[in-house]
Every structure is written in structure tokens, then in C-alpha cells.
Amino acid sequence: MLFLVLGKGKTGSLVAEIARERGHGVRVLDMAENRSASALTGPTLAGVDAVIDFTNADAAVENMRAVLALGCRIVVGTTGWYGQLAAMKELAHRRGGALLYGTNFSIGVQKLFRLTAELAQLDGYSFSIEETHHTSKLDAPSGTALTLKEIIQSIRPKADVSVASHRVGDAKGEHVVTAKSDIDVLELRHDAATRRGFALGAVRAAEWVAKQGAGAWDFREIFNQL
Structure with missing residues (x-):
């Protein structure tokens, strides 16, 4: 699979590393390269099986809007944005996108x-x-x-x-x-002894959501399907 990781912080970098270890192709964008979700266009997301977001609350909402509006799939490990959850769920269903979110992917x-x-x-x-x-x-x-x-x-x-x-x-x-x-x-x-458990869970979540149709799920609902 091909994943696009948003965020080059400690967890985002580890997510990219583990995805590569599991045999996936990975692209990474830091926040400076993707201001206001400007890099999340149709050509950028062409061929991407799932986007994985580990940025911050404001950026995550912009990223979700862009990805879901194009009918693509996104895993969001960022927290602090749940006031917008209902709107993001509605957008996912309306545009045929898929959203998998969670407060913790361990x-x-x-x-x-x-x-x-x-x-x-x-x-x-x-x-x-x-x-x-x-x-x-x-x-x-x-x-x-x-x-x-x-x-x-x-x-x-x-x-x-x-x-x-x-x-x-x-x-x-x-x-x-x-x-x-x-x-x-x-x-x-x-x-947590390391961040690896969180990052591995996020990659496994991306593997799962890449195979789903339109919808929105809390990681708590599906983690036992991994």
C-alpha cells in the first residue's frame, strides 16, 4: 500500500518508519509543506491508499476536510479537535470518504x-x-x-x-x-516505554481503513479486527 503521513514530529516520523518496515510505500509532508492543507489535492492523493495525520488540532481539521472532500481515506491520531467530529463524519458519508480516528492507537x-x-x-x-x-x-x-x-x-x-x-x-x-x-x-x-505501540497501531489502522468503503469509525470500535 501507499500511505501519506502528515507530520514529521516524533510520532509521525515513527509511523513512516514502521510503515516502511511493513513493506508499504510512504510519502511524508511536514506542516510547512502543507499549510492550510494546500498540498492535499487530487494529484497528490492519486494512488494513496490512506493518509495518516499526526499534526495538531487545527491542522488536522483542515487536512480531514481536504482528504474527505476528495473521497479519500484518513487515519487521525491527532487529538483536541472532537468539537468538529460530527461535521467530519457527515463529510465522510456525503463525499464517500473514510475516517478512522482515535485518542490512542496503542x-x-x-x-x-x-x-x-x-x-x-x-x-x-x-x-x-x-x-x-x-x-x-x-x-x-x-x-x-x-x-x-x-x-x-x-x-x-x-x-x-x-x-x-x-x-x-x-x-x-x-x-x-x-x-x-x-x-x-x-x-x-x-x-508506554516507547512511542512504537502508538505508531504501529496507527499503521495497522491505515491498513484497515484502506480496505473500507465510506464511513467513520472510532478506533475503539474496530481495533479487535486488526
Whole structure:
């Protein structure tokens, strides 16, 4: 397959590297080469099986609009743009494009999401979340932490779930979910040793979405199909 990676940051560069390791052709555009999605034209996307976006929230929305309007496929690992999600879904369906998005493409984190849903079913517990990332991560709380909170509150709508965010050095990503009662404390923890898990999941997501028809999916819905 041929993938176009948007973003030459740490994760985007690793996505390109892993895609090549898995035998795919890869093109990469940094944000300076693609201001306001100006490079995402019909000729540029000709032959591209899927676009993979790891830029920032504003750029991601512009990139999605351009890619989906041309009926192409895009995987978005960028977070912080979900206020535009309904519009992007509508555009994908209307123009025959495909959108696969997620707050975290690590398979381990996907398991954390499911375990958190189980934990939230406990009666008599209060819940909290703590996350730690590198100092260059702009959004806080992280998209993953917000997803964990959403999962808990979908099961316990009245729960007041606190989220603490820390930005430390080059931390790859740590999330801890705590359930506390008068009797005991339970913790679920995912600590990323490298960014490779996120990047590999994004490449596998691109392999999946390249084979789909028009639509929009959360990675949480399809990761067990990979």
C-alpha cells in the first residue's frame, strides 16, 4: 500500500518508519509543506491508499476536510479537535470518504479502555485518573485521559471523576485509573516505554481503513479486527 503521513514530529516520523518496515510505500509532508492543507489535492492523493495525520488540532481539521472532500481515506491520531467530529463524519458519508480516528492507537491502551469499563461497574468506589506526558504535548488532559473519564461516566453518569495532568521531560505516556473505597484501592496502569505501540497501531489502522468503503469509525470500535 501507499500511505501519506502528515507530520514529521516524533510520532509521525515513527509511523513512516514502521510503515516502511511493513513493506508499504510512504510519502511524508511536514506542516510547512502543507499549510492550510494546500498540498492535499487530487494529484497528490492519486494512488494513496490512506493518509495518516499526526499534526495538531487545527491542522488536522483542515487536512480531514481536504482528504474527505476528495473521497479519500484518513487515519487521525491527532487529538483536541472532537468539537468538529460530527461535521467530519457527515463529510465522510456525503463525499464517500473514510475516517478512522482515535485518542490512542496503542493496542495496550485499548485493553485499558475495556478494563476501565469493567472497573467502573464496581459499587461504592470513587474514581480518578492521572496522566503524564512529555512537555511538548499541548493538550491537557490528554485525549486518552478524557476517553477514560468518558468510559467511567458512561457507566456512572453521576461520578465526579478528577483528572490530573503532568508534563515531564520526554515521558512517552502514562495513564493510571484509580478506584478507591473505604475498604481498598484498585489501580489500572498503562505506561508506554516507547512511542512504537502508538505508531504501529496507527499503521495497522491505515491498513484497515484502506480496505473500507465510506464511513467513520472510532478506533475503539474496530481495533479487535486488526
